[in-house]
Amino acid sequence: MKYFYYPGCSLEGTAQEYSLSTTALLAALGGEIEELPDWNCCGATAAESVSRLLCLALPARNLALAEKAVPGQDILVPCSACYLNMRRAWDKVRHDPATRSQINQTLEEEGLAVSGSTKVRHLLDVLCLDFGADAVFKRLQRSLAGLVVAPYYGCQCLRPYPVFDDPEAPSCMEPLIQATGAKVHPWSMGAVCCGASHMTTKKEVGLALVGEILDDAKGADVIVTVCPMCQMNLEAHQKKISRQRGKDLSISILYLPQLLGMALGLPEKDLGLKLNLGIAPGFMEKLRSPLMASKTKKADAA
Amino acid sequence: MIPEERPFVAPDKYHELEGVQKMLAACIQCGTCSGSCPNAFAMDVTPRTLWRMVLRGEKEAIFATRTFILCSSCYSCTLRCPRGLPLTEAMGALKQIASREGLAPYKASTRFYASFLDSVRRHGRVREGEMMSLYFMSMKNPLLPLQFASLGMKLMLKGKVGAPFPTRGKRPLEALFNKVMQLEKNP
Numbered sequence: 001m002k003y004f005y006y007p008g009c010s011l012e013g014t015a016q017e018y019s020l021s022t023t024a025l026l027a028a029l030g031g032e033i034e035e036l037p038d039w040n041c042c043g044a045t046a047a048e049s050v051s052r053l054l055c056l057a058l059p060a061r062n063l064a065l066a067e068k069a070v071p072g073q074d075i076l077v078p079c080s081a082c083y084l085n086m087r088r089a090w091d092k093v094r095h096d097p098a099t100r101s102q103i104n105q106t107l108e109e110e111g112l113a114v115s116g117s118t119k120v121r122h123l124l125d126v127l128c129l130d131f132g133a134d135a136v137f138k139r140l141q142r143s144l145a146g147l148v149v150a151p152y153y154g155c156q157c158l159r160p161y162p163v164f165d166d167p168e169a170p171s172c173m174e175p176l177i178q179a180t181g182a183k184v185h186p187w188s189m190g191a192v193c194c195g196a197s198h199m200t201t202k203k204e205v206g207l208a209l210v211g212e213i214l215d216d217a218k219g220a221d222v223i224v225t226v227c228p229m230c231q232m233n234l235e236a237h238q239k240k241i242s243r244q245r246g247k248d249l250s251i252s253i254l255y256l257p258q259l260l261g262m263a264l265g266l267p268e269k270d271l272g273l274k275l276n277l278g279i280a281p282g283f284m285e286k287l288r289s290p291l292m293a294s295k296t297k298k299a300d301a302a
Numbered sequence: 303m304i305p306e307e308r309p310f311v312a313p314d315k316y317h318e319l320e321g322v323q324k325m326l327a328a329c330i331q332c333g334t335c336s337g338s339c340p341n342a343f344a345m346d347v348t349p350r351t352l353w354r355m356v357l358r359g360e361k362e363a364i365f366a367t368r369t370f371i372l373c374s375s376c377y378s379c380t381l382r383c384p385r386g387l388p389l390t391e392a393m394g395a396l397k398q399i400a401s402r403e404g405l406a407p408y409k410a411s412t413r414f415y416a417s418f419l420d421s422v423r424r425h426g427r428v429r430e431g432e433m434m435s436l437y438f439m440s441m442k443n444p445l446l447p448l449q450f451a452s453l454g455m456k457l458m459l460k461g462k463v464g465a466p467f468p469t470r471g472k473r474p475l476e477a478l479f480n481k482v483m484q485l486e487k488n489p
Contacts, residue, residue, distance in 0.1 A: 009428040014462045040426040040475060045375050046418035049397035049411070054482045058422070061478065102485055109477035159377035160390065167381055193340040193376035200437075201411045203449070205344045205372060236453055275460050 001130055003076035003121070004066050005033040006086070008228075009041050010079055015228030017272025021257035022078050022123060024270040028139065028261070029131050033076060036066055042085035045197060056099065057106040059089040063120070064112040071117060078123040078257075080227035081196075084156040086120040091161070122157045124172065124226045124256070125164040133175035141265025142290060145181035149259065150220035152213070153191045154230040167191065173224065173256065180263035185220035189213045194233040210234060211241045214249040221283060222252040224259050231255060235278030253278040262287055319364075322356050322395045328385045329353045335379035335389055341372045349379060349389065356392070370396035371408050413440040423479055424471030431463035 011019035026033055039062050047055035063086060066075050077083040092099045094116035104113050151173035158167040165172040170191050174184045194213060199206035210233050217223050225231040235253040242249045254276065261271040268274075273284070336348035347355070347367040355364050364370075373393035380390045400408040401415060417436035421428045434454070438447045447454075457463045 009430070012427070013430045013464075014457055016462060041422040041428050043422070044418065044428070046415040046422075048375070048394045049415045050401045050419060051398060051482060051486060052395070053486055054419070054479070055394075057478055057482050058475075061475075102489075105485060106478045106481040109481065155374075155376040155378075160380045162381070167377075193374050193378070195341075196374045196376075197414065198341075198372075198374055200450075201414050202344075202372065205341060208344070209340060209374075236456075275462065277456060277460075 001030075002032040002034065003074050003126070004036045004070070004118075006036050006039055006062060006075050006077045006082060008077065008079040008082040009044075010228035014232060015079070015255075017258065017275040018078055018228055018231065018255045020270060020272035020275075021255055021261050024266050025127075025257040025261045025264070026076075028264050028266055029135050031126070031131065036062060036075065037069065038065060042079075042082040044081050044085070047085075053102060053106070055085065056089045056092055057103050059085040060093060060103045060114045061107055061110075061112060062086060063090060063093070063116070063118055064107050064114040066118045067115060068112065074119045074121045074126075076121050076123060076126055078226070079229075080122065080154055080156040081229060083120065083122045084161070087161050087163075089114075090116055090118075090120050122164070122226070124153075124157055127176060127256070127260075128172040129164055133179040136176055136260055136263065137179040139264050140180065142263055143181035144259070144263050144287070147180075147182040147222065147286060148185050148220045149177045149182045150185035150187055150217045150223045151177060151190055151256075152223050152225050152230060152234070154225065154227045155191070155193050155196075157226055158191065173226075176256070176260060177224070180260065182259075182263075185217065187216045187220070189216040194230045196229055196233070199233050199237065206233060207237060207241055207244065210237060211245055211249070214238065214241060214251060215245070217251050218249075220251065221280075221286060222254055222259070224254050224256045226256050232277075235276065238278055250280050251278070252276075252280045252283040318395065318399055319356065319359065319361060322392050323359070325388055325392045325395070326353050326356055329357065329387060330385060332384060334382050334384060338378040338382050339373075340376060340378065341374055345369045345372050349393075353389075353392075356396075364396065365400065365405055366407070368407070371400065371411050373397075410441070413437060416440065421468075423475060424469070424473060426472075426474040429464065431458075431466035432468050435466040436468055 007019050043055050043058040047058055077086060093114050107113060153170045158165055158170055177184050195206035195209040223234055231253060238250045258271045331350055333350040336342055336350045339349055342348055347369045352369045370393045375390055377390050383389055401412040414437050417440055418428055418433050420436050421433040
């Protein structure tokens, strides 16, 4: 399976490890990716707060580039905000001819045009539906038994476009996690908002939202994410939130492909594990330990 | 919020409100949006009440609330609305008015959006370090960067953000940005 890879701006900067681990994992699973040439920023949530047309034209340019380069080849997008913007542009292009014509006028000068023939896919969609838990299980090199993993979906990979899972109670990460031998943390915060850019502009609100998520993750060893914004919000403010709430809420936060990559025995360097901001003491030892499987069996037997 | 910065509100300033009213015309005031909103706890007016204010055309009251600027685009309300209304989009449309008019109470957010897009316009892609410097400069608050210093240092030490000095860039999206502005002025 071959895809255009649209990393998006965060994955070139603060979320480098998400890009590294995504690339490494897909290669290990036998997926082929080719970076979309000359891609541009999707506009994130900034464009939609400034101009309706800009928030469609920016992502549409990427769709147009893909359509022109290899017609019919899906675009794989790991960032949920980029995914939503591109999916929305695709939706408008296909269903709203007046808007499509406006968008195409903005692309005209570059000799580009968009028709909506190229599909936009979130990384989680591709991992769940194109590869699936079996593909992970078959290539398992290290059992993660003993780890309890809280799957965090966030918002924009499933809302407002619930393409590959239930947006109210998503569960598609669970088979992937279970395929590694790890247990899924039962919780209700997997699809509740982390506050996105509130953490920059309205910090007290962002801290409150993330506090609730971290609190409900108690009992898990790690939260896995599929969005650079969620990841940053969950990992970067744990000390402050713990202080505010008067209890230790520190917990490791990994990108899903980092966790799956470890289970597949990929080198830690290829997964960018040194770049994470939130790794709790002792967690790496747990993640690396090949003995965990036998420990859990003993514990289960007892 | 600096009171003297509050702009004079001309009667026809928010003519775009009509577009938002159309989006919300079928609202039945059930309150599912308010009950679904993760940010409702921090809002002075709930989303349901805000929609009523929009439909009644209470322009000055709408732009005195902090409700729409607290929308984090999680789309829970949009998905659950029994009338299928584009509620997150309506919140976005109100943010767009606040951005365009430079309304004082919302500057912490609208200047962030503007700094983000400024960086995109310079390089085609956002440079996170540069975006934050542009934001600090636009906020003109010398203490603001201190709030981000610790995280900024961590990110720089990990090699995740580059030097935070704004650079000119090749402006590869200039034609697209210009055309968007032109079309939005004269559709």
